[in-house]
Amino acid sequence: MTQPTRDQIRQAARLSVAPMMDWTDRHCRYLHRLLSGETLLYTEMVTSPALVRGGALHLLDFSPAEHPVALQLGGSDPAELAQAAKLGQDAGYDEINLNVGCPSDRVQSGTFGAVLMKSPGLVADCVKAMQDAVSVEVTVKCRIGVDDQDPETVLPDFLEKVSAAGCERFTIHARKAWLQGLSPKENRDVPPLDYDLVLRMKQAFPQLHLSVNGGVTSLAQAKEFLQAGLDGVMIGRAAYHQPADILCAADPEIYGTGQVSDPVQAVHQMLPYIEAHLEAGGKLAQVTRHMLGLFAGRPGARQWRRILSEGGHKDGAGPDLVLEALSHIRQAA
Known part of the structure; x- marks a missing residue:
């Protein structure tokens, strides 16, 4: 199939399946595409050092049937991320997404993931370098804040600085990440969800394409967020553990096209x-x-x-x- 346009990718982003380590590999994505022809799919996070320094280009393998599909990168070196983004575009991905949300120890030691919420200027530099290297859209997945940060202050500042560098699409995981004291699993459940803050960010930044992530477990819930004015909803574990419940009716329910799949x-x-x-x-x-x-x-x-x-x-x-x-x-x- 022909590669989707940027507008088509944004339409697909009304509903997406979150990048999940060890879960959303190419076999998983192929299955999910059979259930929904429209939903935007994301790879597991691939680190820029693995691609650029390690030459692990097999991590970019995917089936053309997966389109629309986005590559999520982890890293914090602008030049290296630019090279990795170019490799992703050359491999055929429709979007390159920068991970500013993962709280794992491995990610922190590499100075990327959620810890980058503390460095919006660096994230802006990374986005700018990646955009200069590719023609597909560069997007960011972030948290509302980390540790003792005040999300009410931190999140709008982050969105302002990173969007000034040219990023127009963000997926916001509506929880803080605690870099010390909570495991990656606990970081998906323990910090409270603040959906209202994400909705207020859409009001404050109407020009940005904003998706919400975190704790969404049904298509009905996703539709409520879309009706409330958000541009997209990203679903993680529910889409993996009960894929038919989320994806089989997604095309007619979310996109107004096609049939419920079997x-x-x-x-x-x-x-x-x-x-x-x-x-x-x-x-x-x-x-x-x-x-x-x-x-x-x-x-x-x-x-x-x-x-x-x-x-x-x-x-x-x-x-x-x-x-x-x-x-x-x-x-x-």
Whole structure:
């Protein structure tokens, strides 16, 4: 398919699946694209040192079927991020996103992620360097603040400085990040959500394209944010653990196009992809681990998960195992 335009990417960003380490790899994104043709998909965070210094260009592999798809980069060196952004554009990504939200120790030690909320001038320099290197849009995913910062002061200052460097699209995780004392997992749950602050930022910066992230668990909730004036909603764990609940109705509900998709049909559409992955030397579980929640809440879901979990790692496991697991869904439907 032809690469989407910038306006098409912004339209796609009405709903997006968050970049999630170890989860939103290319196999996961391929599945998600079968469930929704419109939703904007994000890679796991890829660090600029891994691409530029490490030459790990395999981290950029993806299927053309995934469009619209964005590459999320982690880093804090403007020149290196510019090189990484260029590599991402050359690989065919539709957007380059800078991570200013991840609170993990590994990210902090590299001086990128959420710690960059303390350095809006550096983030502005990074964005400017990346934009000068690519023609696709450069966006930022951030928090409302970190540690003892006052989000009411910090977030508008951050948006003002980084947008002055040319960034027009931000996804705001509506929680603070605590860089000391909370684990990355706790940072996704413990700090309170402040959706009202994000909504006020849209009023204060009407020219910016702002998406909200954090704690969104349903399409109904996403629609409420869109109706309240936000430009987009990014969903993380709910889209991964219950992908059918979030993505199957996304196209008609969020974009006003297409039909509600069928997860059973998506499984059948995954089979040729699985065959190709196995022929290339891959293992079944590398793909099916992302499919375990596909029938969450439906009769037969437990057997589906059990068969794939227990059998997916075994030598010779292939499409037949997937069809065996699927038969329990059909019997129960």
